[in-house]
Amino acid sequence: xxxxxxxxxxxxxxxxxxxxxxxxxxxxxxxxxxxxxxxxxxxxxxxxxxxxxxxxxxxxxxxxxxxxxxxxxxxxxxxxxxxxxxxxxxxxxxxxxxxxxxxxxxxxxxxxxxxxxxxxxxxxxxxxxxxxxxxxxxxxxxxxxxxxxxxxxxxxxxxxxxxxxxxxxxxxxxxxxxxxxxxxxxxxxxxxxxxxxxxxxxxxxxxxxxxxxxxxxxxxxxxxxxxxxxxxxxxxxxx
Numbered sequence: 001x002x003x004x005x006x007x008x009x010x011x012x013x014x015x016x017x018x019x020x021x022x023x024x025x026x027x028x029x030x031x032x033x034x035x036x037x038x039x040x041x042x043x044x045x046x047x048x049x050x051x052x053x054x055x056x057x058x059x060x061x062x063x064x065x066x067x068x069x070x071x072x073x074x075x076x077x078x079x080x081x082x083x084x085x086x087x088x089x090x091x092x093x094x095x096x097x098x099x100x101x102x103x104x105x106x107x108x109x110x111x112x113x114x115x116x117x118x119x120x121x122x123x124x125x126x127x128x129x130x131x132x133x134x135x136x137x138x139x140x141x142x143x144x145x146x147x148x149x150x151x152x153x154x155x156x157x158x159x160x161x162x163x164x165x166x167x168x169x170x171x172x173x174x175x176x177x178x179x180x181x182x183x184x185x186x187x188x189x190x191x192x193x194x195x196x197x198x199x200x201x202x203x204x205x206x207x208x209x210x211x212x213x214x215x216x217x218x219x220x221x222x223x224x225x226x227x228x229x230x231x232x233x234x235x236x237x238x239x
Contacts, residue, residue: 034083040234042075044068048227049104065102073099077083104224106163106199108206110150118144132179140171166201169195197224
């Protein structure tokens with residue numbers, strides 16, 4: 001009888017310890033009044049760029065590109081948000097991107113090195129808010145800008161070696177927060193962004209006669225649209 005009681009006591013103690021550890025590792029199910037800080041990067045992306053409005057039918061002036069982290073394109077994001085009503089997080093996301101040979105430019109058949117930044121307020125809706133793994137949907141909208149530098153331009157295009165870039169942007173993310181502790185989550189997501197771009201030459205020199213017409217006919221005009229689909233990995237700290 002004494003041995004049975006001892007075994008039952010040890011078993012109960014073990015179960016209690018396991019439950020306590022699981023409760024410590026899992027989130028408490030409430031994100032009300034909690035802050036979320038995150039840092040992430042694109043692992044891979046597909047980018048489609050077109051002139052807008054189109055000059056001609058077909059792929060005139062369009063560009064398709066694939067980017068991988070550290071190869072042709074590096075995109076980083078960070079942000080801070082505040083949780084309310086358990087399922088929602090509202091905040092501001094900042095983005096930084098550097099690319100080579102991807103960004104559309106004003107110069108036909110030329111590659112550009114681009115650096116861009118953007119700021120987008122966002123709203124996140126989480127599902128299964130009491131689970132360790134929480135799917136979520138994020139909507140974003142904001143503004144951005146950047147600078148382009150032409151790589152190896154022809155003599156005709158050398159008077160304009162750089163351009164400024166301005167754009168409004170919309171985005172949506174579908175992903176999952178996987179909590180490794182009550183305060184830290186690993187986030188994986190699929191993001192889609194659309195922006196309307198305006199390019200403006202910044203070098204204060206005259207453009208050779210006829211250059212503007214050539215650019216227009218080839219679809220390299222000031223206004224354009226860009227779609228970006230990317231796979232993102234991020235780490236979030238909840239406090």
